[in-house]
Amino acid sequence: MPPVSEAESESPGGRVRLVGRAVTASVARAPWLWPLLRGPMTRYFDDLAVGWDERTGAPGAEHLAPLAVAVTKIDRRPERALDIGTGTGVAALFVAREFPRASVRGIDISEEMIRQAKGKVGLDPEGRIAFRVGDASSLPFDDGHFDLVTQLNMPPFFAETSRVLRHGGHAIVAASSGDRTPFFTPDAVLRRGFERNGMVEVKAGKIGRGSYFVARKGD
Numbered sequence: 001m002p003p004v005s006e007a008e009s010e011s012p013g014g015r016v017r018l019v020g021r022a023v024t025a026s027v028a029r030a031p032w033l034w035p036l037l038r039g040p041m042t043r044y045f046d047d048l049a050v051g052w053d054e055r056t057g058a059p060g061a062e063h064l065a066p067l068a069v070a071v072t073k074i075d076r077r078p079e080r081a082l083d084i085g086t087g088t089g090v091a092a093l094f095v096a097r098e099f100p101r102a103s104v105r106g107i108d109i110s111e112e113m114i115r116q117a118k119g120k121v122g123l124d125p126e127g128r129i130a131f132r133v134g135d136a137s138s139l140p141f142d143d144g145h146f147d148l149v150t151q152l153n154m155p156p157f158f159a160e161t162s163r164v165l166r167h168g169g170h171a172i173v174a175a176s177s178g179d180r181t182p183f184f185t186p187d188a189v190l191r192r193g194f195e196r197n198g199m200v201e202v203k204a205g206k207i208g209r210g211s212y213f214v215a216r217k218g219d
């Protein structure tokens with residue numbers, strides 16, 4: 001993890017980043033700790049859901065930029081995509097716009113976030129998009145169901161991401177503010193985590209402040 005200066009860790013943004021990094025490191029390296037974190041995490045995001053888009057600029061170009069670049073690195077247009085930790089659904093809606101023939105699911109542990117996301121589905125005339133409450137540590141989907149799994153500003157759950165991907169399918173982990181994102185995972189951790197779960201790196205990169213990592217499940 002990048003060092004956090006004393007002054008930075010004492011500012012409100014610095015504290016959020018510090019907690020976010022600790023959670024992300026735990027989930028990525030010691031996923032068995034997640035049951036202890038699930039309750040506080042859910043309550044935290046329930047409280048933040050109303051007004052999330054306005055406060056974070058979530059639907060904006062800068063928030064979505066690393067995801068927008070990452071989807072250009074995959075070699076097949078997905079038919080079924082899943083966005084994990086979808087929050088108010090901005091990344092799922094982006095994927096749906098980008099791949100107009102794909103069905104897109106968004107999942108989040110926060111009921112309040114999912115309520116916000118569902119409020120946007122009326123903007124999807126073909127009904128290709130659905131949001132539901134669920135935990136990334138035990139996804140309610142069959143093995144190999146998806147061609148693409150995305151996550152934006154969210155800790156990685158490698159085993160479940162790999163399980164729900166078909167062979168040859170892609171995972172994208174993106175962070176809107178790169179290593180200043182609270183739930184940022186360094187490339188080396190992503191590489192190792194995906195490799196342990198039968199996936200290989202396709203491309204890692206940066207765009208503006210954001211960063212992305214694309215992996216493919218082995219054939």
Ligand SMILES: C[S@@+](CC[C@H](N)C(=O)[O-])C[C@H]1O[C@@H](n2cnc3c(N)ncnc32)[C@H](O)[C@@H]1O
Nearest residue numbers: 045058085086087108109110113135136152153
């Ligand atoms: C920082 S927000 C990002 C939301 C959205 N992806 C965005 O970029 O605007 C992280 C989201 O991940 C969700 N989350 C955290 N852990 C999760 C888990 N294990 N399963 C599903 N969602 C989770 C939180 O509830 C929250 O909505």
